[in-house]
Amino acid sequence: MTGFAARLRQATMSEHRDAETRGFIARLIGGTVPPAGFAALTAQYLIVYRELEAAAVTMRGNPVAGDFADPALSRVAALESDLAHLYGPDWEAHVEPVAATRRYAERLREHCHTSPAHFVAHHYVRYLGDLSGGQLVGREVAATYGLDRRGTAFYRFDRIADPKAYKAVYRARLDALELSPGELDVLVNESRLAFTLNAAVFQELGTTYPGNLVPAA
Numbered sequence: 001m002t003g004f005a006a007r008l009r010q011a012t013m014s015e016h017r018d019a020e021t022r023g024f025i026a027r028l029i030g031g032t033v034p035p036a037g038f039a040a041l042t043a044q045y046l047i048v049y050r051e052l053e054a055a056a057v058t059m060r061g062n063p064v065a066g067d068f069a070d071p072a073l074s075r076v077a078a079l080e081s082d083l084a085h086l087y088g089p090d091w092e093a094h095v096e097p098v099a100a101t102r103r104y105a106e107r108l109r110e111h112c113h114t115s116p117a118h119f120v121a122h123h124y125v126r127y128l129g130d131l132s133g134g135q136l137v138g139r140e141v142a143a144t145y146g147l148d149r150r151g152t153a154f155y156r157f158d159r160i161a162d163p164k165a166y167k168a169v170y171r172a173r174l175d176a177l178e179l180s181p182g183e184l185d186v187l188v189n190e191s192r193l194a195f196t197l198n199a200a201v202f203q204e205l206g207t208t209y210p211g212n213l214v215p216a217a
Contacts, residue, residue, distance in 0.1 A: 003174070003175035004174050004175050004177060004184060005171035005172075005174040005175050007188070008124065008174060008187070008188055008191060011188045011191070011192065012125070012188075012191050012192055012195055023202075023206050024037075024041075024202040024203070024205050024206035024209070025137065025202055027206070028041070028137075028141060028144075029137060029140040029141065029144065030144070031144040031145070033209050034209060035086075035145055036209070037205060037208070037209035038086070038141060038145060039083070039086040039087060039094070040094075040205055040208070040209070041201075041205055042079060042082050042083055042086060042151075042154065043083060043094050043095045043096070044097065044098060044101045044201055044205070045075070045079055045154065046076065046079040046080065046083060046095055047095060047097050047101050047104075047105050048101065048104055048105060048108070048126070048201075049075045049076050049079060049126070050076055050105075051105045051108040051109055051112070052108055052112065052122055052123065052126060053074055053075070053076050054113075055108060055109075055112035055113045055119055055122075056068075056069035056074075056119075056123070057069070058113045059112075059113075059116065059119050062116055062119075063178075064116040064120075064177065064178055064179060065116035065119050065120050065123075067173055068119070068120055068123050068124075068170075068173060069119075069123075071159075072157070072159040072160055073127050073130075073157070073160075075130070075154055078153035078154045078156070079153075079154050081153045082151050082152065082153050082154050083095070085147075085150050085151040086151050098201065098204045098205065098208075099204060100197070100200035100201045100203070100204040101201050101204075103197060103200070104197040104198070104200070104201060107122075107193070107197060108122060111190075115186075116179070116183075117179060117183045117184070117186040117187040117190065118186070118187075118190050120174075120177070120187055121186075121187045121188075121190035121191040121193075121194055122190065122191075122194045124170075124174070124191055124194075125191055125194035125195055125198065126194070127170075128167060128170060130154075130155070130157075131157065131160070131163045131166065131167055132167070134155055135155060135163070137155065138152050138154070138155025138156065139155075141155075142155075
């Protein structure tokens with residue numbers, strides 16, 4: 001890989017690795033987070049994606065960011081379906097942000113509706129992560145918690161036939177971004193912040209659901 005996509009990947013490698021190895025996610029895959037912890041994570045994701053996808057609607061007509069705002073990536077409906085399975089008909093009552101999620105959502109609301117660089121940064125961190133490591137997490141969680149396809153729709157992109165090819169096109173869009181050097185710097189720094197905000201959610205949930213719990217059935 002060369003170009004801006006490679007620069008962005010390199011610049012966020014440390015934060016990406018840190019987010020992937022957070023104890024909460026590792027324990028989730030290993031089954032030592034109770035089902036309530038997985039449901040809580042799903043609820044926090046819904047809050048984040050509602051904000052990001054609201055910004056995507058705004059950005060679809062933007063000449064710089066519009067091509068990234070692809071409805072095929074949308075996760076809100078899948079998350080709502082997952083929560084209905086995990087919590088039942090009163091699932092909306094459980095969608096309350098923890099402090100870290102509130103900060104994350106506020107950042108998206110404040111910057112991603114008006115700044116293409118900020119929008120693309122958060123879009124990149126979320127959706128390329130979902131199409132990459134998120135696929136492994138989804139499979140492992142489904143197996144560990146006996147969810148099969150129910151409760152894990154978030155991790156499946158039914159409208160994307162070939163995730164590998166899609167990611168290649170996405171990276172080409174990054175390379176072709178018509179932003180100034182200063183705006184590209186903003187995008188890189190905001191991507192690093194996005195990983196940090198995401199990791200803070202994992203950390204807070206990890207405190208709520210600590211590591212001394214027995215493996216989930």
